[in-house]
Each structure stands twice: as structure tokens, then as C-alpha cells.
Amino acid sequence: MKNIQNYIASTFLALVLLASCDEGFDELNTDPVRLTSIDPTYQLNNAIIQSAPGYGDNLTYQVTIVRQMITPFLGVGSGANINQVNSGSTLFLWNDGYRNTVKNLVDGISSIADDPERTNLLSMLRIWRAHEFIKLTDTYGDVPYFEAGKGFLEQIPFPDYTPQEQIYDDLLNELETSSAALDPTKDAVNQEIMYAGAGIGDNISAWKRLGYSLMLRAAMRLVKVNPAKAQEFAAKAIAGGIMTSNADNAVMRHDASFRNDLGTNLNGGQAPFFYLDEEFVNFLQDNDDPRLASIAVRYIGALSGGDQNEDNANRDPSQQIGMPQGFDNTNIGPAAAADGVASLFGYSQLDRSRLGSPEAPNFYVTYSQTLLLQAEAIERGWATGDANAIYQDAIRANMEQFASWPGATSIAEADIDAYLTTHSLTSGMELEQINNQYWVSTFLNGSESWANFRRSGFPIVAPNPYPGSELQTEDFIRRLTYPDSERTVNSANLQEAVSRQGPDNLETRIWWDE
Numbered sequence: 001m002k003n004i005q006n007y008i009a010s011t012f013l014a015l016v017l018l019a020s021c022d023e024g025f026d027e028l029n030t031d032p033v034r035l036t037s038i039d040p041t042y043q044l045n046n047a048i049i050q051s052a053p054g055y056g057d058n059l060t061y062q063v064t065i066v067r068q069m070i071t072p073f074l075g076v077g078s079g080a081n082i083n084q085v086n087s088g089s090t091l092f093l094w095n096d097g098y099r100n101t102v103k104n105l106v107d108g109i110s111s112i113a114d115d116p117e118r119t120n121l122l123s124m125l126r127i128w129r130a131h132e133f134i135k136l137t138d139t140y141g142d143v144p145y146f147e148a149g150k151g152f153l154e155q156i157p158f159p160d161y162t163p164q165e166q167i168y169d170d171l172l173n174e175l176e177t178s179s180a181a182l183d184p185t186k187d188a189v190n191q192e193i194m195y196a197g198a199g200i201g202d203n204i205s206a207w208k209r210l211g212y213s214l215m216l217r218a219a220m221r222l223v224k225v226n227p228a229k230a231q232e233f234a235a236k237a238i239a240g241g242i243m244t245s246n247a248d249n250a251v252m253r254h255d256a257s258f259r260n261d262l263g264t265n266l267n268g269g270q271a272p273f274f275y276l277d278e279e280f281v282n283f284l285q286d287n288d289d290p291r292l293a294s295i296a297v298r299y300i301g302a303l304s305g306g307d308q309n310e311d312n313a314n315r316d317p318s319q320q321i322g323m324p325q326g327f328d329n330t331n332i333g334p335a336a337a338a339d340g341v342a343s344l345f346g347y348s349q350l351d352r353s354r355l356g357s358p359e360a361p362n363f364y365v366t367y368s369q370t371l372l373l374q375a376e377a378i379e380r381g382w383a384t385g386d387a388n389a390i391y392q393d394a395i396r397a398n399m400e401q402f403a404s405w406p407g408a409t410s411i412a413e414a415d416i417d418a419y420l421t422t423h424s425l426t427s428g429m430e431l432e433q434i435n436n437q438y439w440v441s442t443f444l445n446g447s448e449s450w451a452n453f454r455r456s457g458f459p460i461v462a463p464n465p466y467p468g469s470e471l472q473t474e475d476f477i478r479r480l481t482y483p484d485s486e487r488t489v490n491s492a493n494l495q496e497a498v499s500r501q502g503p504d505n506l507e508t509r510i511w512w513d514e
Contacts, residue, residue: 040108040118041191044125047101048194051132052252052362053445054261056092057139057480059274062446065477066439066453067279067461072329072344077273080477081325083469085506091483093447097136098148105129106149120187120204126178127211130171131364134218137167138451139480141510142497144490145170158490161497164511165225171218172233179211179240194250209248212240213370217448220373221455223380225512231382238374238383243367246401250364262444263358266350272305275347279461280443281322283436290419291440292317294402294409295355302345315351323347326465354407355444361404368398368441369448372434379430388425391434395420398441432458454478454513474507481505 057079063069064080071077079086108125112118136143145167147159184204190196194210195203219233243249254260266274276296284292297315299308321339323332332344341347350356371394378387396416403410425433435458442449453459453476463475471477481504486494494504502508 037111038107039191040112040121040125041189043104043108044121044128045191045193045197047104047128047132048192049252050096050100050104051128051135051364052261053447054092054096055265055270056089058092058262058444058446059265059270060086060089061477061480062450063444064277064464066446066449067277067325067459068439068443068446068449069274069280069350070277070323070325071273071275072323072327072332073273074328077270080464082328082466083464083471083477083506085470085481087481087484090480091485093135093139093480094483097132098144101132102129102136102149105132107153110153118187120182120207121189121192123178123181123211124189124192124207126174127207127214130175130178130218131214133167133171134214134221134451135447137164138221138447138510140482141479141501141508143167144493158493161493163500168218168222168512172215172229175211175215175218176233176236176240179208179215182208182211193252198251198253200247206248209241209243210250210365212237213242213248213365215240216242216370216373216377217365220376221451221512223455225514231377231380234373234377234382238377242374243365243370246367246397246404249366249401251366251404252362252364254359254361256359259358260360260362262362263352263356263360266356267352267358271352272308272345275323275344275349276320278322278324279459281320281348283459284440285317285320287423288419289440290317290411290415291399291402292320294405294411295350295443296320296348297351297353298341298348299346301342303343304345308345308349320348321346325462328466350444351407354409355405357406359406363401363445366398366401366441368394368401369438371397372438372441375425376431376434379425379434387430391425391437392420392423394441395423395437398437431456432460435459470505471507474509477506478509478513479506 059069059071060077060079064071071081074082076088078084079089105125105128109122109129112122115122133145137145142161142163144159145162147156150156150159182204184202189203192203195206200206216234216237219230219237222230281292281296293315296317297313298320300312300314302308302312321341323344324335327335329344336342336344336346354360371390374383374385375387375390375394377383378385378390399411399416399419435452435456438452438456439449439459442452482494498504501510
């Protein structure tokens with residue numbers, strides 16, 4: 001009997017303790033400082049920050065393909081300098097896009113899609129999502145689009161690849177509807193960093209102009225493959241209201257506390273590796289372009305990276321010598337001697353204290369670029385206006401934009417005026433002149449420079465003659481290859497895209513580049 005009583009007593013005590021432990025259990029096991037939801041404004045800001053052109057694919061491929069910069073060194077930085085696949089670099093944009101920007105943007109859109117109080121923020125998220133997918137599809141062709149970023153939201157871990165034509169159809173519609181929906185009388189979104197963070201008073205109207213300017217960019221991609229649609233949406237974008245000044249530039253600003261990834265790399269271990277391409281330097285010199293004085297520096301007599309210091313720095317535009325393509329660090333010596341430089345380290349570089357500074361801004365979409373696309377639309381008969389006046393306004397805008405970089409980069413008004421007196425559109429040469437200027441205006445934004453180079457065919461530059469190129473049918477790289485990880489985790493969908501688009505190599509042309 002005593003054992004039974006003890007058993008009953010112990011059982012009763014256990015039940016009491018269990019009940020008491022259960023009281024407040026949820027509160028006890030909830031981390032009071034852990035996020036349970038994310039403000040979509042933060043997701044937008046994170047996506048904008050993560051969108052900045054960096055080192056990887058930007059320098060290794062894009063700016064090298066379009067003959068703006070070049071490295072003669074082989075190894076981890078190899079890519080377009082030898083026209084070969086470097087799978088360690090072709091994945092940068094993919095990983096940054098799908099693991100960071102797309103995931104945040106898609107989740108942010110989903111969280112407020114039905115919220116009538118946050119329609120302006122929703123439009124901003126949709127516009128920046130379009131910006132990111134333009135880069136992704138322009139780089140790889142067919143990519144996950146409609147199902148992208150929905151691994152958690154809809155349990156789609158292996159998204160289908162969408163044909164690029166369908167992607168562009170949706171992107172144009174997204175930009176049209178999201179731009180039109182922006183309304184300054186609705187939610188202000190004061191915490192977004194693009195315009196509100198820069199002190200722009202009416203940030204909603206600035207975002208509207210960005211959306212329509214991006215829509216013009218997307219429309220002009222289609223000039224070869226679907227000129228009717230290109231004309232339709234270019235006209236809609238211009239009528240909707242594109243950028244009106246440099247204050248509208250979509251730019252990410254940096255300082256000592258928040259540094260530019262490209263500048264950080266160029267001022268670190270990559271300092272002696274990258275040089276300005278001779279095609280780019282020669283173009284600026286041949287046109288007496290005052291921008292060269294703000295871009296370039298040459299270290300006279302340098303025999304090594306250690307010799308590249310301020311004591312022998314020369315920023316005189318007439319003394320700049322761009323590096324030729326077709327060589328590497330083991331065989332460029334004779335070419336360097338013929339060019340009058342002491343060694344490869346004596347060729348002109350992007351000035352790491354100015355445009356290449358860790359505190360330099362990143363420009364995504366600019367007033368200058370938008371005006372050049374508008375001038376082209378006028379030349380094609382798709383819009384009305386004075387193409388030459390807009391062309392010259394675009395050049396002026398880009399030259400004035402140089403005041404935004406650190407160091408002595410501002411271009412004097414007199415120098416701008418002098419340049420414009422000798423640079424008007426010439427009959428029969430208009431498209432080439434406009435797109436040559438776009439090449440300069442997009443300097444350091446490799447994705448956009450390369451896309452417009454493929455779209456327009458300008459500038460006309462010599463292909464890289466490096467021996468051992470993997471290019472068999474093309475003079476220039478037309479796309480980057482898919483990451484190796486996709487072959488492992490999403491192989492079936494990738495193979496379907498390859499069977500539709502063509503071989504997964506550097507010379508298969510994407511849909512709008514046919």
C-alpha cells in the first residue's frame with residue numbers, strides 16, 4: 001500500500017511540474033531579438049547594394065570583352081583575356097543574383113502584393129527585380145525567371161528555365177505597369193536608399209523616371225530581333241517620362257565605412273593586375289576627350305607592382321598608353337618595349353585613387369545613358385526630337401557626372417564646351433557615334449557595356465587575338481556559361497534550356513542577339 005501511495009504521489013508531482021513547465025512555454029522559447037519577419041524596404045535596399053558591379057565577372061569578362069580593361073596575368077583572373085571559360089568567374093553574377101538580390105526581391109514582393117498601403121514600395125521592388133533579371137538574362141540567356149526565388153514561398157527548389165523572349169515580354173510589362181503605378185500621394189518609402197537616402201525630395205517621382213528609363217533600356221535590347229516591339233515600348237517609355245538630370249541617376253554611394261567592392265579589390269591584391277585597354281585609351285585620345293585625364297594614370301618606369309606609386313604617377317592624357325590584347329605576362333615584353341613602356345607594369349591603369357577608389361560610387365542607370373538611347377530612338381524614327389541636341393546633352397551629362405567620383409575628377413565647363421563643338425552627329429554615322437558614347441558612358445558597368453556592344457555592334461574594335469581561344473565561330477564572347485552547380489542540382493531544367501538555346505559555351509548567341 002505504501003508503494004502505491006508513493007507512486008501516486010510521485011505521479012501527481014510530475015503532472016504538476018509538467019503543467020507548470022508548460023505555462024509560458026511559448027514565451028520562454030521565443031528569442032526576443034530574433035526577426036520573425038523582414039521589412040520589404042530592407043530587402044529592397046539589400047538588393048540595391050548587392051547589385052553593384054564588382055570584380056568577378058565584371059572585370060574578368062565584361063569590361064575585357066568590350067576592350068575597356070585587360071589583365072595579362074593568367075590564373076584565377078583568366079577569362080576574356082584568353083577567351084576561355086573560367087567557371088570560377090562565370091558564376092559570380094548568377095550567385096549574387098539568385099542567392100541575394102532575386103531572393104530578397106521576390107520575397108518582398110510576395111509579402112506586400114496585396115497591401116493597398118504599400119503600392120509604391122511594391123512598384124520599387126518590381127522595378128529593381130526587372131533590373132536584376134535584365135542583367136541575368138543578358139548574361140546567360142534562358143534563366144529561371146517565373147519560378148525563381150520561390151524555393152521557400154512555393155517549395156520550388158528546382159526552377160524551370162524561361163526562354164529569354166518570354167522573360168523580356170514580362171519584363172517590359174512589369175516595368176510599364178509598376179512605373180505607371182508609382183504615385184507621390186501614396187506611401188512615401190522614406191527608408192529606401194536609392195533616392196530618399198540621397199536626399200531626393202520626391203523620391204517616388206524619381207523612381208518613376210528610373211522605371212521608364214529602364215524600360216527604354218530593355219526595349220532597345222530588341223532592335224535586332226523584334227524592332228516593332230522595341231519601337232512600341234521605347235515610345236511608351238519616353239512618353240511615360242524618363243530621367244531629366246543627373247540627380248535621377250541610379251547610383252550607390254560609398255564612403256570609408258561602406259566601401260566599393262571593385263575599388264577594394266583594385267586597391268588590394270589586384271592592384272598591379274588590371275590595365276586600361278589600348279582600344280579604349282586610343283579612342284579617348286583620338287577624340288581629345290577630357291574624361292581620360294580623370295580616368296587614367298601611368299606609372300612611368302615601373303618594373304613591378306611595387307613601383308606603381310605616387311612618385312612616378314603621370315596623369316597627363318597625352319602620356320597614357322593602353323595595353324594591347326593578345327598577350328600574357330610571359331610574352332608581352334616585346335610589345336611593351338615597342339610601345340615605349342619599361343614593362344607591362346608601365347601601361348596605363350584605372351586610377352585607383354579616383355574612379356578606382358574604394359569610396360567611388362557605382363552607377364547602375366544614368367541620365368547620360370538614357371539620353372543616348374533616346375537619341376538612337378529618334379534616329380530610328382521611333383520618337384520625335386532633336387537627336388543631335390540630345391546626343392550632346394548626353395555627353396555633357398556624363399562629363400558632369402565625373403564630379404561624383406573622389407579626387408580631382410571634375411571636368412571643367414570650358415573643356416566640355418570645347419569637346420562638344422567638335423562632336424556633333426554626322427549623317428550616316430549617327431548610330432555608331434551614339435553607341436560609341438554609350439561605351440564610354442557605361443565604363444565600369446560591365447554588364448551594360450557588354451549588352452549594348454552585342455545589341456548595337458559598336459564600338460568597332462579588334463577581337464582579342466590571344467592563341468588558344470575557345471571561340472570557334474565568333475570573334476567575341478556572346479554569353480557566359482551556366483554555373484557548374486546547376487548541372488548538379490538542377491540538371492534536367494538546365495539541359496532543357498541548353499537544348500532550346502544552344503550549346504552552353506561562350507559563343508552561343510542569346511535570343512535578342514541573333
